[in-house]
Amino acid sequence: MSADPTTSHPGQRPSATAATRPLLLRLLDAPVHWTGLDAVAAPARDLVRAVEPRWLADLLHGTWLGHPLHPVLAQFVVGSWTSAAAVDALSLAGLVPDDLADGADATAAALAGAGVVTALPTIASGWTDWAELHPDQQRLGLVHAASNYTATAVFVASLVQRWRGRTTSARWLSLAGISTATLGAALGGHLSYRWAAGASHAEHVPHVAPEGWHRVAAYDELVVDEPVQGHVGDVPVVVVRTAAGVSVLADSCSHLAGPLSGGRVTREHGEACLVCPWHGSAFRLVDGSVAAGPAVAPQPLLASRVDVDGGVLARVVPLP
Ligand code: FES
Structure with missing residues (x-):
């Protein structure tokens, strides 16, 4: 019987043709080779596996849905934050009439807040899926998660600034948040499409x-x-x-x-x-x-x- 690669897979190494690949691809692949992350990944994986009852893990995996739940939830987060940032960008560019400025800020705040709230179950489902991946995939997943946690923190900071009446900095933080979330989404897409996390391995x-x-x-x-x-x-x-x-x-x-x-x-x-x-x-x-x-x-x-x-x-x- 083959060994469980979740604990024993040695990881893929850079190929001789790595230098010929586009820079963006090399950047997205880089975390896969950061083996120092394994010191964090191993106890985190064991913790997730230990604390989640099976019914909760199946709920968060999306077993009941027949589709990974994490990317479904992520659509709500990224969609909300993208919409909030778009409204803030229009405000910063002076394209929102003065009589609509308050409404625009309230809309951006509501969208940013919706993204933060829906990020919570998205994070939970992400950890659940992550705990059952290969080490290569887990390293990339950790960086994907770090990007998205940073984006969440930046959007929370934007909400705080808006609550304090500092709308200009709130709008700039909103743009910084969506930029960071875009990096996280790119890493997540790379994890799914290039490293086949979440894809069916029997469909062929x-x-x-x-x-x-x-x-x-x-x-x-x-x-x-x-x-x-x-x-x-x-x-x-x-x-x-x-x-x-x-x-x-x-x-x-x-x-x-x-x-x-x-x-x-x-x-x-x-x-x-x-x-x-x-x-x-x-x-x-x-x-x-x-x-x-x-x-x-x-x-x-x-x-x-x-x-x-x-x-x-x-x-x-x-x-x-
Ligand atoms: S390979 Fe993970 S459950 Fe079968």
């Missing part, structure tokens, strides 16, 4: 596995509730025999590509589930849906049957 399976029926196991050699690995073409799948029949799912866990064939079968609310050995996501064997996170995306389920020779056959099911 229906696209790359060859069509038609393929023998993946011998039925008589399967032990009830003991997963084994098979292959459809070159694509690994996990085969599980239960009292109800045989299930075949993609072997690469949708969370971070852990090997489900190294997992175990359990029962969640009476339903047979396959539990990933890396971070404990549970997938229902009947349809591949998520019973427990940190995974949020379902596990691709293949059609399966037992032929007359006792072979377990599996076939990729076209996406609905």
